[in-house]
Amino acid sequence: MxxxxxxxxxxxxxxxxxxxxxxxxxxxxxxxxxxxxxxxxxxxxxxxxxxxxxxxxxxxxxxxxxxxxxxxxxxxxxxxxxxxxxxxxxxxxxxxxxxxxxxxxxxxxxxxxxxxxxxxxxxxxxxxxxxxxxxxxxxxxxxxxxxxxxxxxxxxxGCYPTACSLALLPLVKAELIAEHCIPVINATSGVSGAGRKATLNTSFCEVGLNAYGFFGHRHRPEIEQNLGRKVVFTPHLGNFKRGILATSVVTLKPNVSAEHVKQVFTEAYQHKPLVRLLNHSPNIANVVGTPYCDLYWQQDEEQLIVVSAIDNLLKxxxxxxxxxxxxxxxxxxxxxxxxxxxx
Ligand SMILES: NC(=O)c1ccc[n+]([C@@H]2O[C@H](COP(=O)([O-])OP(=O)(O)OC[C@H]3O[C@@H](n4cnc5c(N)ncnc54)[C@H](OP(=O)(O)O)[C@@H]3O)[C@@H](O)[C@H]2O)c1
Structure with a gap:
């Protein structure tokens, strides 16, 4: 045999x-x-x-x-x-x-x-x-x-850590984030993030849009482990079925140019088929049902906002x-x- x-x-x-x-x-x-x-x-x-x-x-x-x-x-x-x-x-x-x-x-x-x-x-x-x-x-x-x-x-x-870590790791690895900066991450998930079991909090008539898990959400230490630094992470629950949109705000070190930021994201993901660098703000409608993470950023001098979108059940x-x-x-x-x- x-x-x-x-x-x-x-x-x-x-x-x-x-x-x-x-x-x-x-x-x-x-x-x-x-x-x-x-x-x-x-x-x-x-x-x-x-x-x-x-x-x-x-x-x-x-x-x-x-x-x-x-x-x-x-x-x-x-x-x-x-x-x-x-x-x-x-x-x-x-x-x-x-x-x-x-x-x-x-x-x-x-x-x-x-x-x-x-x-x-x-x-x-x-x-x-x-x-x-x-x-x-x-x-x-x-x-x-x-x-x-x-x-x-x-x-x-985890779903939130995937969305935020893909957004911030290129900047962390390239050491572009100011030392004193504590990244602030606000992320909204659809209701499927809580699983299929029926609960009052996730039932159709109850869900609107609310923040939860302030400072104590279990994904916070996971994000911190990935990034090697403290973060302020606030998850939100939205009244849609699936998808996560995360907005991560950081302060960069002085004089980091827009070209440098672009180069860092491009080099991080140019050979990664499931991360798409967009020239417009991501929309969960474009990632739901797909294995992609969509990323986009905007810079104003030392302030940088990175937006990431994934399907929580897929990517x-x-x-x-x-x-x-x-x-x-x-x-x-x-x-x-x-x-x-x-x-
Ligand atoms: N939902 C998301 O977006 C997401 C994203 C990333 C990671 N996760 C993680 O993935 C896991 C599953 O999440 P989910 O949202 O898919 O959950 P879910 O919809 O609540 O499904 C859980 C499944 O586990 C089964 N189960 C529960 N206790 C069990 C036991 N003791 N032995 C064997 N089977 C058992 C349930 O069976 P019954 O149906 O018979 O109760 C059900 O099939 C969780 O740990 C969650 O944190 C979820």
Whole structure:
């Protein structure tokens, strides 16, 4: 019997949390990716098995996977190379070590393994991390700024941190931001950012436009970890389904020219197919349903405003997970990202 390498066979995968918004998007991307084969889809243990297209009728005749209830005992029966976890943070944290022990690569979309300092979890996530030893192993895959080859535990960045970090990292890396500056980031997300479960705060009649999470949102330490500096980050909830628009304001060092800023953004992203540098202000209408991050900036002497727009469920979740898995298994980075059955 010959042993087939990853380059010769499809990568077999499971999606946990497939009934949720990001998990369902992942199922669509995986089905569209010629290098991957979606073998299993799971939701919580309390569900009965039913087709994903019952839960998301837009997948009717397009995706025929059945969503099954998850139980940890299923791990020994999986026969997959990779599991994508689109689960609440604590569920991901508990299931990940079991999957790793079974030799299954984990691509985690939750925040369970994003922060390197375990002591931040009680304050920002509300629980004590049970597997701090895995935080060092997890490779944080902000794909355009990947510094390490992904291993067996991939941590997919949060949606807001993706939008703001893509906006500010070119300036940080080029050391253009004034030392005394604390970047101010205001970002608005559509309601799908809160997941599919019904809550009063995210119900149709309640959502208008409001700020929340002042100083204490869990994405703040993640953004600070990415940028290596403090930020003031204020998220907002808007009355639209999906998309994030982030406006990041910084003070530059003295005498940084407009040409220099342009050069820094161009050099950062000229070979990054999913970041588009625009000559007009981004609109979430142009990124929803796509894996892109749109960027634009305006400068007035030392003040610089960078605007970024992403689909929170794609570049902010499922598409970035797909990018990471493509790279992890030696496939083209954008495979499957432009042909999914996405809204
Ligand atoms: N929404 C976004 O924009 C976004 C962006 C980036 C990252 N994320 C992160 O991605 C993860 C999923 O987010 P989401 O918005 O897609 O959530 P969601 O819509 O609420 O879906 C969560 C899924 O997890 C399943 N689940 C819950 N507890 C479970 C358990 N103990 N065992 C197995 N399955 C369980 C749920 O099953 P049932 O349906 O049966 O309850 C559901 O399928 C979260 O960690 C979130 O922070 C979300």
């Amino acid at each position: 010959s042993v087939m390498s990853y380059s010769e066979k499809k990568i077999r995968c499971a999606v946990l949390g497939a009934a949720g918004y990001s998990g369902a998007e992942l199922c669509a991307l995986l089905v569209a990716n010629p290098h991957f084969s979606l073998e299993h889809a799971f939701a919580s243990a309390g569900r009965i098995a039913e087709p994903l297209s019952n839960l998301y009728p837009r997948f009717t005749n397009a995706i025929d996977i059945v969503v099954e209830p998850w139980r940890d005992e299923r791990i020994s029966t999986l026969n997959v190379d990779v599991a994508f976890l689109a689960l609440p943070h604590e569920a991901s944290e508990a299931i990940t070590p079991l999957l790793l022990a079974a030799g299954i690569v984990v691509v985690d979309l939750s925040g369970a393994f994003r922060l390197k300092q375990p002591q931040l979890y009680p304050k920002y996530y509300g629980y004590q991390h049970q597997h701090p030893e895995l935080l060092a192993d997890a490779v944080y895959c902000l794909m355009e700024w990947l510094e390490q080859t992904p291993g067996n535990l991939i941590s997919v960045p 902010g979740a499922a598409a970035q997970a797909m990018q990471a898995a493509n790279i992890r298994f030696g496939k083209p980075e954008t495979a499957g990202l432009f042909s999914g059955v996405v809204v």
